[in-house]
Amino acid sequence: MAQVVGRGLAIGEFRIDLGDERLLGPHGPVKLGNKAFQVLVALAERDGRLLTKDKLFESVWDGMAVSESALTTTVRELRNALGDPSRHPRYIESVYGRGYRLIASVRPWDGKDLPSVQPSRAAQPAPKPEKAKGAPPRVVMGDFKDEAVTDTHPHAGDAMREEVLLGLSRFREIQVIANAAGIKGGGDRDYQLDATLLPDGNDVKIVARVHRLGDGGVVWAETMKLDGSGLGAGIEKIVRQIVGAALPALDQDVSIGIGDAAGSIFDRYLVAKRHSVEAQTRAEAEDAARELEAIVAEQPGFALAYPPLVRLYNIDYGYTALGSTSPVERARALELAKAGLAADRSHVHAYTVLGFCHLYHGEFDQAHSSFEHALERNPFNPVRLNEVATGMRYLGDFTRSRELIEQSRDIQPFADDNSQEDLGHLYMLEGDCDAAGKCFAKVTVASIWTELYAAICAHHKSPSKGIKAVDKWRKRVVDQWHRPIPPSSEEIFEWFRFHHPYKDDAGAKLIEAVKDALGVE
Structure with missing residues (x-):
């Protein structure tokens, strides 16, 4: 030391x-x-x-x-x-x-x-890596070596490789190459995914990795176990884990080194998408929205740019200016969501954002259909699974929501802040504030809704402590409100309802709890 x-x-x-x-x-x-x-x-x-x-x-x-x-x-x-x-x-x-x-x-x-x-x-800061080439990353499917387990699990490597290839092909953010002959050399956005199957008692251990073809740097690797008693179901679970975990690591690696003044459409999209998520002020979020609007105006067929733009318009510019979204922004969001889906009907994110737009407009049957289409087209993406699980909660299908949360957890075993909020929200809708509170206690950085839900749980357990928690949340809302005049309790409640589009009485328990905490009749 x-x-x-x-x-x-x-x-x-x-x-x-x-x-x-x-x-x-x-x-x-x-x-x-x-x-x-x-x-x-x-x-x-x-x-x-x-x-x-x-x-x-x-x-x-x-x-x-x-x-x-x-x-x-x-x-x-x-x-x-x-x-x-x-x-x-x-x-x-x-x-x-x-x-x-x-x-x-x-x-x-x-x-x-x-x-x-x-x-x-x-x-002086170290020089940035050479600028990426302005194109989506390419992923070569390497070998899935299974020589060590061929006696007990013949053809397991080939079966797993084909399933992973199929799973990756459903993601629109990458180009999947079936074999290395499809790429000569290796650029900044060229990757290879391979795996080795090894015996592990009666089971099989899979060591999978993704590395850059240019310099050989490993961007993701993981060891998983395949239960030998049920090969078919086991392979499906492993495929989900590989596909669901490798893509976020690859996406993060591509983002490294891209500055704020990228020139190609794809690079501009990456930068604008990052800014739309990381924006801390309304001005920053609006800048991201303007750039995304410019991209879809220049190239309407570039489907990737629509979802982050729809998100900004639907939820108060990424919750940087609470209460700023109005029916005008929601109408624009629905228009963009439909255009994005028309640009690429295989883009799963386009279906989930359209589903939320339909929810916000009270079009519950259309919302359900959009979410089902998303599941049908890509059951391997944990983020999309959680989005559909959220949609199902608003639609009142709590059983389906829980199944999807578990399915997502099978792909991405660790529970992050978003998944804890999702599970806690579900418990609250079911009326179990104690279980919900335990979920919210595990959240590292509380979103505006996590803090509200946690305050409601505290209010349920101890009204005196709950009032302090609700007042703290109310101050956060006032500090982030879109105009200098503080909102009334009634305005805050209406804003809460505007962002919680429950079908029928799906949110009845939570709505009443929020009313009670805010002192609204």
Whole structure:
């Protein structure tokens, strides 16, 4: 462990001020969240030695059960603050599947040696990787080697490979190549997926991975077990896990290195989509909406750009300006959703966003049909499964919603914030506030609705504590309201209902609970 002298530690051109709990860089204080700061301190104190993920969860998150995505998101925030690209790191090295280590030298800092206001040449941010080529990523289906299990499971590798190929072909964000002969060399967006089947007692262990063809870098790998007693059902489960887990990792890898001034339609879409999700203000969200509108105006057949634009219009510009969505925005969203589906009827996301548009317009039969079409076209995408599960809750089919949540969990075993909110919402609609509260307690970063649901659960358990929780949530709504005049309790309730389009009495229990908490007649 690096010995701390005086105020903190020095790492390259950065200083960790432990007393003031802040990071100082060449241009002064660096904006950094509390978890990211704690991770940096933990890495610095290891002084170049490996810090495992388990140790980070134990120390930074106090052993709380959170998804691994919470850690990767925090490390990504830290890399951005340090100007440290993951492909060419100067500070943080990823030790695949295990954890991280700090590769920059660490020394004690007495508070006197402040970073220069003007960074030296050596302190300039590392050059960004070569700009991506402006096209969707291509994925080559490699070999699924099964020589080690052919005696007990003949043809298992070929069967699994074909199923994975079929599953990947349903995603519109990638191009699937059946064999390596389809790609010469390897560019920034060329990947290969392969797997090896190995004996594991009476079962079979599958080691799958996705790597870049250009430099061989592994972007995803996982070990899964195939139960030997039921080969057919087992292969289907493994296929779902491979398809559902590999795509998010590949999508994240493609996004690395794309700046904010990308030129091609696809790159512009990636940047605008990222901005639409990460926007912190209405101005930022509106900028993303304008760029997406420009893309669909220039190229109406580019189906990928429609869903993130529909999302912004439907939900208060990504909930950056609460109450800003009106029937005008909802009408535009429905128009765009229909156009997006017409541009590509195999794009599953187009069906789910259209389903939500129909919900918001009270067109429940059309919504149900859209969600069913989404399931039919791609049952391998955990995000889309959760979206359909949400739709089924609004339609009052709680049993189907739970089945889809479980199906999604089979593909993506860890429970992230969204899945905890989904399950908690379902419990609330069923009237089980105790079970719902346990779900919300596991959420790392509460959305505007998670905080409301958790407050309602607290109000159900203890009215005095619940009132404080509801008041805290109400203040958050007022602070993020789209106009300076604070909304009344009645306006807040109507806004809640506007974003919760339940069919018939599907949301009766939750609606009454919100009414009671807000003091609305």
